[in-house]
Amino acid sequence: SSELTQDPAVSVALGQTVRITCQGDSLRNYYATWYQQKAGQAPVLVIFGQNNRPSGIPDRFSGFTSGNTAALTITGAQAEDEADYYCNSRGSTTKPVIFGGGTKLTVL
Amino acid sequence: QMQLVESGGGVVQSGRSLRLSCVGSGFIFGTFGMHWVRQTPGKGLEWVAFISYDGSNQFSGDSVQGRFTISRDNSMNTVFLHMNSLRPEDTAVYYCAKPVHPNYYGMDVWGQGTTVTVSS
Numbered sequence: 001s002s003e004l005t006q007d008p009a010v011s012v013a014l015g016q017t018v019r020i021t022c023q024g025d026s027l028r029n030y031y032a033t034w035y036q037q038k039a040g041q042a043p044v045l046v047i048f049g050q051n052n053r054p055s056g057i058p059d060r061f062s063g064f065t066s067g068n069t070a071a072l073t074i075t076g077a078q079a080e081d082e083a084d085y086y087c088n089s090r091g092s093t094t095k096p097v098i099f100g101g102g103t104k105l106t107v108l
Numbered sequence: 109q110m111q112l113v114e115s116g117g118g119v120v121q122s123g124r125s126l127r128l129s130c131v132g133s134g135f136i137f138g139t140f141g142m143h144w145v146r147q148t149p150g151k152g153l154e155w156v157a158f159i160s161y162d163g164s165n166q167f168s169g170d171s172v173q174g175r176f177t178i179s180r181d182n183s184m185n186t187v188f189l190h191m192n193s194l195r196p197e198d199t200a201v202y203y204c205a206k207p208v209h210p211n212y213y214g215m216d217v218w219g220q221g222t223t224v225t226v227s228s
Contacts, residue, residue, distance in 0.1 A: 033214030035153075042218040043153065048208050054216055086153050090213045096167050097143065097155040097213045 004032075004087055004100035011106040012077045020103045022070045022087035030090040032070035034063060037084045037102075046085075047072060074105075082107045110134035110217045112204050117222030120194055128189040130204030130219055138162070138182035140210050144189045146200035147221075156202070159187060161210055172198075194226045 004024040012018035022032050031050055035043035045054050047063035060075045070089075074081055084102045091098035116128040130142070144156040157168040157178040166178050177190040187204055201223050205215035 030213070033208075035215075037153075042203055042221055043215075044218070045208070045214065045216045048212075048214040048216070088153070088155070088213060088215075095170060097158060099145075099153045099155060102152040 004089060004098055006085075006087060006100040006103045008101070009104045009106070011108055012074070013108050014079060015076055017073065017075045018077050018105065020072045020074075020085050020105065022072075022089075022100045023068055024089065024098070024100075025068055026089045026091055026098065027065055027068050027070050031065055032063065032072075032087040032089050034061075034070075034072045035086045035088070036081075037086065038082075043086065077105075077107050079107050081105060110206065112206060112217055112219035114202065114204055114219040114222040117202065117224045119225045119227060122194060122196055122226055122228050124194055125190070125192045126194060126224060128191070128202055128204075128222055128224070130187045130189075132185045132187070132204075132206065132217075135206065135217075137185040140206055141212075142178075142180065142187040143205045143207065143215055144178060144187075145203045145205055145215070145218075146198075147203070148197075148200045154200075157189065191224070194224075196226050196228045198224060199226050200224060 034047040037043040051063045086102045087100040114130045141160045159166045159178045175193045180187040201221040203221045204219045206217040208214045208216045
């Protein structure tokens with residue numbers, strides 16, 4: 001299947017650690033890329049490849065993949081991390097790029 | 109710094125056409141493939157199309173195949189999305205995005221988006 005599945009919503013207490021997951025068969029062969037999107041703004045890349053952060057992304061963001069599941073971990077969540085998070089990966093021949101449905105993160 | 113600026117969005121009647129443009133700067137545009145991604149109001153991201161660095165290869169998603177065409181003009185640092193036979197369900201914010209690596213599915217630079225509204 002060329003789909004990526006994310007939990008619709010996750011919450012975390014301020015300063016605690018949260019993991020946002022993304023499941024799909026393609027993740028057995030391709031790393032997930034993770035994006036943060038705040039209301040009214042374009043997505044921002046936060047993790048790509050095995051566990052790479054673009055410059056300017058805090059080191060509290062990290063990525064990990066095992067089997068068909070990728071995870072974005074935020075260690076010590078901050079209020080400004082409240083946003084929608086999307087994963088994407090390589091799909092199939094007929095659908096070469098795919099996105100997960102997104103996870104809304106609430107920081108309590 | 110690297111930047112993408114989209115234009116061309118607007119309100120259009122169902123069945124009509126529209127062309128979106130995206131101008132890149134701050135990177136060697138002609139060495140990277142380019143993506144178009146859309147987001148319907150209140151919903152998630154949907155990949156629309158990709159074109160290789162030299163325009164020789166194009167790919168598009170199921171929902172737009174046969175109606176949307178991606179093209180580019182490297183002399184103008186511009187990628188286009190030609191949208192024909194528009195439907196109300198094509199109403200969305202359209203983003204162009206640069207891949208991290210020339211043909212990569214991950215995207216590290218996004219434009220601010222341009223809004224397309226298709227009225228029935």
